[in-house]
Amino acid sequence: MAEVLVLVDHVDGTVRKTTAELLTAAARLGEPSAVFVGAGFETAQAALAQHGAVKVYRVDDPAVVDHLVAPTAEVLAHLVGQVSPAAVLLPSSPEGKEIAARLAIKTESGLVTDAVDVQPGEGGGVRTVQSVFAGSYTVTTSVTKGSPIVTVKPNSIPVVEAPAAAAQETLTVPLSEQATAAKIVERKEKAASGRPQLTEAAIVVSGGRGTGGDFGPVEAFADALGAAVGASRAAVDAGWYPHANQVGQTGVQVSPQLYIAAGISGAIQHRAGMQTSKTIVAINKDPEAPIFELVDYGIVGDLFQVLPQATQEIQARKG
Amino acid sequence: MNIVVCVKYVPDAQSDRSFESDFTTDREAVDGLLSELDEYAVEAALALNEAGEGGEVTVLTMGPEDAADAIKKGLQMGADKGVHVLDEAIAGSDAVATSLVLAEAIRKVGPVDLVITGLASTDGAMSVVPAMLAERLGLPQVTFASELTVEGGVARIRRDGDTASETIEASLPAVVSVTDQINEPRYPSFKGIMAAKKKPVQTWGLGDLGVDASLVGLAAAWTTVEGVQARPPRAAGEVVTDEGQGGQALAQFLASRKFV
Known part of the structure; x- marks a missing residue:
């Protein structure tokens, strides 16, 4: 059976959920081989084994990590030449898509x-x-x-556990001069919010113009549900919430089990980022807001009344 | 600096976009315009040259005749000249073929310091053409820039990811893509609109670029669309008006769906 390469998405060895999804998808096409670039392999190995990685190609050359997407594309192109995989799967992150783009040209795929x-x-x-x-x-x-x-959107593939060996094979790939031309000179890790990652979360609660800049009720409600917090472009442009949390065409595209839009009208720019969510709920003062066309459940009302009451009720139910 | 800004003429995202019978994007049924996200790229190029030693900003597009409108908008904003790659064989090209044509057009424009693009088109929305251009032109890419400065022949950008914010540098020439966080695109002034009418726009065919027509267009695509389906409208949900118990009703709904 032909190998299927999966580029592992991780932060210092902590494997992100998208990788388990990619390994599950890879098993449908052939024999999953993970490609691990960077530090922290020991941490990652168990998670990769749990989700079906038969083999793990490991590259820990710092030159690959310190530069943008081009070196990783060269590593994958090298592997494609070596094993002729049935497919190469990557996460649909900005990096994943750009690595895929370069790889497609390099390998004429x-x-x-x-x-x-x-x-x-x-x-x-x-x-x-x-x-x-x-x-x-x-x-x-x-x-x-x-x-x-293929780059695959997070939260699209139901993860299947499939224990495998995750046997490591260390790889050294000589990089071209061109691959290291764009260098990462500084990296500032973002402070952890304690909430799930927006793209991976099972539940997302987003606030918009209707918050008037006060995301307190949105965050409290999200925390009661164990949800990630998103924001509409209007709220981000107003400076009320960080751009990294923007859900929409020019922000993050999410596809959670449950999406709750509070004080968001539902312009096309926002819908592009959340329309594929499984269950959609909206709270908005305006009964004519287009977001209500999408909902499974909607409440016409003031989010400053509805959300705190719902938060309290959920906490009471959880005991 | 000499800067080429790649722009795309797209169907208005506010309209009901659809497909042709061959599954290519229908570019006739709804009005087109310069992709909103490309305005940030044009603005970034203009701002660099206004602040620096000058040079020419060229707006480059490929697409049907109407795509000239996208160039016109760029010239009205202040770009110096336009290049329109227009050839029937291009219709239906995928990102791979698009990057081939644009790369050859950029080579023909002449020595450039920067190629600037938006972060994605608002129709295809793949975000892959900048990386493909960098690959084809053998240039470094510094992409998804929320800040861009050029000093001493080095482009430096800030790239905001979901777990980290990175500063990335590359020597010129380089390919840069910019996000909608980088600037506030200007509106064309009356003077700009009048001046645009006199600015040169060149129209090139594939022959002018030395691109073999068999490498572009729908038939050359490396992927084949087998089918396109309108997403079934979501079943109308229940919408209630809060009369004091809305929060409890919401919690009840979430519990009934096992989210609590």
């Missing part, structure tokens, strides 16, 4: 980004499903050229 499903193609290759035009269309695509390269 078809590329699909932001897939929400990945299956074997009928006549070989890979068949993907994407959600496009702000989630208003579903597109099915087959990739047959080269070693199909």
